Amino acid sequence: MTGAILESVLTCPHCEGSKQETMPTDACQFFYKCETCTAVLRPKPGDCCVFCSYGTVKCPPIQLERPCCG
Structure with a gap:
């Protein structure tokens, strides 16, 4: 997949660990366990994955304006 940024910094809304x-x-990543406080993050309503909700960069399909998570 060319043209998409593949690195993103996830920031926990509970402890602000990143x-x-x-x-x-x-694939979409629906769950992410924060290494700092062990909270399990899930996408916010309307977002397809944890990167779209808590990351510095949206997921590759969204970046490329393609359908996400089919």
Whole structure:
């Protein structure tokens, strides 16, 4: 998948801990466990994945204006 940024920094809304992660290109990531406070993050209503809700960069399909999570 060319043209998409694959690295995003996720920031936990509970503790504000953050970590750079590589986004999957073939699936949405619905859950993410914060390494700082162990909260399990889920997408906000209307978002397809945790990267779209809590990341510095939206997921690759959204960046490329393609359908996400089929």
